[in-house]
Amino acid sequence: MTRSFLFVLGSTRSGGNTELLAREAAAQLPPGTRQQWIDLAEHPLRDFADLRHDSDHVRPTEGPEALLLDATLAATDLVIASPLYWYSVSWLTKRYLDHWSGWLRTPGVDFKATLAGRNLWGVSALAHTEEVVADPLTGTLRNSAAYLGMRFGGVLLGNGSKPGDVLADTAALTRAKTFFAREPEPARFAYQEA
Numbered sequence: 001m002t003r004s005f006l007f008v009l010g011s012t013r014s015g016g017n018t019e020l021l022a023r024e025a026a027a028q029l030p031p032g033t034r035q036q037w038i039d040l041a042e043h044p045l046r047d048f049a050d051l052r053h054d055s056d057h058v059r060p061t062e063g064p065e066a067l068l069l070d071a072t073l074a075a076t077d078l079v080i081a082s083p084l085y086w087y088s089v090s091w092l093t094k095r096y097l098d099h100w101s102g103w104l105r106t107p108g109v110d111f112k113a114t115l116a117g118r119n120l121w122g123v124s125a126l127a128h129t130e131e132v133v134a135d136p137l138t139g140t141l142r143n144s145a146a147y148l149g150m151r152f153g154g155v156l157l158g159n160g161s162k163p164g165d166v167l168a169d170t171a172a173l174t175r176a177k178t179f180f181a182r183e184p185e186p187a188r189f190a191y192q193e194a
């Protein structure tokens with residue numbers, strides 16, 4: 001299957017460090033690799049309400065819900081690019097992930113079967129210099145990938161506070177050069193690790 005990357009941008013500001021770092025990594029993708037970039041702030045999903053047990057879900061046919069569902073289903077490689085907000089994903093990113101719970105119940109979508117075996121990646125900028133504080137964000141993405149039977153490529157982290165700072169994080173820029181060259185592993189929950 002030809003690789004097709006979907007970059008889901010979860011910052012609440014445009015041109016921020018997370019997007020800059022994601023674009024550094026994306027610049028290394030082989031020529032011709034399909035890339036789609038969707039900024040969640042420009043395409044706001046409805047606030048998620050849990051209707052899983054109350055009503056039938058209907059596949060969205062227009063608006064941000066349809067755009068994001070169709071793009072998510074079409075991607076071989078899904079890149080969640082979220083800044084670190086309170087040690088986890090941003091609220092825009094979390095809202096997108098919450099919609100997965102509705103899409104899992106939407107007839108005719110086969111969300112889980114479609115995403116199974118596909119690749120999930122993360123990119124995140126954070127102000128803290130000790131990257132271990134981003135473990136909750138990494139765990140959120142890795143566990144979500146494991147739940148859906150996806151492969152997980154890990155999270156590319158970069159340091160910065162104000163927009164542009166990450167371009168001074170030379171270690172992150174070096175990691176960005178080879179980030180997407182790695183082979184994602186089947187995602188596992190921590191309790192499944194040997």
Ligand SMILES: Cc1cc2nc3c(=O)[nH]c(=O)nc-3n(C[C@H](O)[C@H](O)[C@H](O)COP(=O)(O)O)c2cc1C
Nearest residue numbers: 011016017018083085086087125126127128160161
């Ligand atoms: C609401 C909010 C929460 C944040 N929480 C954290 C945090 O928990 N740890 C951290 O290191 N930086 C935190 N930051 C700083 C951002 O991660 C940092 O500024 C990052 O570069 C923002 O990425 P962006 O430019 O892509 O938006 C927070 C920033 C905001 C606005």
